[in-house]
Amino acid sequence: MAEAGQGRTGRLADDFFLMVHDDLSGRPRLSDRIFGIGLAGALLSELVVLQAIDVVKGVVRQIADRLPAGDTDAASPLIADVFRDVQAEQSLPVRDWLNYLSQRASDDVARRLEAEGLVYLKPSPFKALGRPGRWLPHDLASAGWPAIDVKLKIYNGRADQHTLMLFGLARATGLKHPSLWEVEDRLQDPAAWEQTLRPLADHHPSLLELLAHTEVVVGSAVTSGRIS
Numbered sequence: 001m002a003e004a005g006q007g008r009t010g011r012l013a014d015d016f017f018l019m020v021h022d023d024l025s026g027r028p029r030l031s032d033r034i035f036g037i038g039l040a041g042a043l044l045s046e047l048v049v050l051q052a053i054d055v056v057k058g059v060v061r062q063i064a065d066r067l068p069a070g071d072t073d074a075a076s077p078l079i080a081d082v083f084r085d086v087q088a089e090q091s092l093p094v095r096d097w098l099n100y101l102s103q104r105a106s107d108d109v110a111r112r113l114e115a116e117g118l119v120y121l122k123p124s125p126f127k128a129l130g131r132p133g134r135w136l137p138h139d140l141a142s143a144g145w146p147a148i149d150v151k152l153k154i155y156n157g158r159a160d161q162h163t164l165m166l167f168g169l170a171r172a173t174g175l176k177h178p179s180l181w182e183v184e185d186r187l188q189d190p191a192a193w194e195q196t197l198r199p200l201a202d203h204h205p206s207l208l209e210l211l212a213h214t215e216v217v218v219g220s221a222v223t224s225g226r227i228s
Helices: 012-020 032-049 077-088 094-102 105-115 140-155 161-173 181-186 190-196 198-203 205-224
Strands: 053-056 059-062 119-123 133-137
Touching: 012 032, 012 105, 012 140, 012 161, 032 053, 032 077, 032 094, 032 105, 032 161, 032 205, 053 205, 059 077, 059 094, 077 094, 077 105, 094 205, 105 119, 105 133, 133 140, 140 161, 140 181, 161 198, 161 205, 190 198, 198 205
Parallel strands: none
Antiparallel strands: 053 059, 119 133
16 A cells, blocks of 8 residues: 555545546546446455555455554445455356456546545536546645656666556556656566566466466456447
8 A cells, every 4th residue: 555645545446546547628538438347446455555465376365354443544335345245156267257247347436536535526507418527636736746756766776666556557567647658668678567566477377377367367358349
């Protein structure tokens, strides 16, 4: 979990949500399907960081009986719900969890951010046509900070676990953010990207595996045409 502050919770899925949405319009930069898959990967990653689950050979496994009681900021009600789902369905493949959680991840994370007072729902004038509205940040500068933070830390060689996961999710989902183009250009070389991810490979292999499976599920959705 990243340090909270500057209008951020420090949670991975929350920061990814803010990165995906245009600060001014609230328009998402990804399709609903791909966005949901990315958020699902982020939510599972939050449980990995809490040492509640791990990912081994493509399977999600519960490794804790309960979430850490003292870490109430990290173990939000949403994460507690996801953990209960994992407890109820032991040892399912990562792709099943990504597909399942993606169906509701966008709404769930939006409501978590709303509860923190960071975003609000602007009603759509076309609500009758099934468009409920767009999520907008209360503070534009704060909403733009996750992407800027990722750029600065990777560009300056100070990327931590949270930073690497955020940028990894952006790559896995094909997210094009205006603040990240310099980093994307620098890491186009697969060898450079592999070297950047070395801290995850050495110390957090479950997170690295989650990124890989997220990219595969995104690719399957794109090739099947189910990205709306």
